[in-house]
Amino acid sequence: EAGVAQSPRYKIIEKRQSVAFWCNPISGHATLYWYQQILGQGPKLLIQFQNNGVVDDSQLPKDRFSAERLKGVDSTLKIQPAKLEDSAVYLCASSPQETQYFGPGTRLLVL
Amino acid sequence: RKEVEQDPGPFNVPEGATVAFNCTYSNSASQSFFWYRQDCRKEPKLLMSVYSSGNEDGRFTAQLNRASQYISLLIRDSKLSDSATYLCVVGSTGTASKLTFGTGTRLQVTL
Numbered sequence: 001e002a003g004v005a006q007s008p009r010y011k012i013i014e015k016r017q018s019v020a021f022w023c024n025p026i027s028g029h030a031t032l033y034w035y036q037q038i039l040g041q042g043p044k045l046l047i048q049f050q051n052n053g054v055v056d057d058s059q060l061p062k063d064r065f066s067a068e069r070l071k072g073v074d075s076t077l078k079i080q081p082a083k084l085e086d087s088a089v090y091l092c093a094s095s096p097q098e099t100q101y102f103g104p105g106t107r108l109l110v111l
Numbered sequence: 112r113k114e115v116e117q118d119p120g121p122f123n124v125p126e127g128a129t130v131a132f133n134c135t136y137s138n139s140a141s142q143s144f145f146w147y148r149q150d151c152r153k154e155p156k157l158l159m160s161v162y163s164s165g166n167e168d169g170r171f172t173a174q175l176n177r178a179s180q181y182i183s184l185l186i187r188d189s190k191l192s193d194s195a196t197y198l199c200v201v202g203s204t205g206t207a208s209k210l211t212f213g214t215g216t217r218l219q220v221t222l
Binding site for chain 1 (some may be wrong): 115160
């Protein structure tokens, strides 16, 4: 069974630029999550989708971050404009029920 | 107070040793509990769920104490391949829902 796919794997941008990340969840998984993991910390939930609806985006910095999950499958996470403190790994996870399965992540460096 | 607290370590143990990690959580309404393993520069992967009755999977034993809001993971007969960061994870409901991750405890098993 194919796992959660993410792209790109790495991205380097300058502050104030914009960036987008893509996630393709495991087929049939209704729930999709985006996490931010800063070096030395655990993953922090940014947004949770159930099909194409947002369940929880309370920790998403909405002034610069946005996410969508059109058609309830793939999802994109965008940062505009990026700040230095956005340097982190952005993890996508999907879930059919209780267990979450993570993708390999996108490592973002903001200079 | 952090929602999920763990000792970041590192724990340096020789091969064959027994090592225990502890974790405390602040939300008494939490319903689901997990240990995830994260290798360096990789995504988190589910190690095991944690139940009030305690559960064992080979060399790994997990315990939950709801009264003390405390979770533990015991690894017996440590292997070099057990070297990783172990993330304590607490869920808000019994099904796929908001998970809160601890900072992780780093384990290094040496010869």
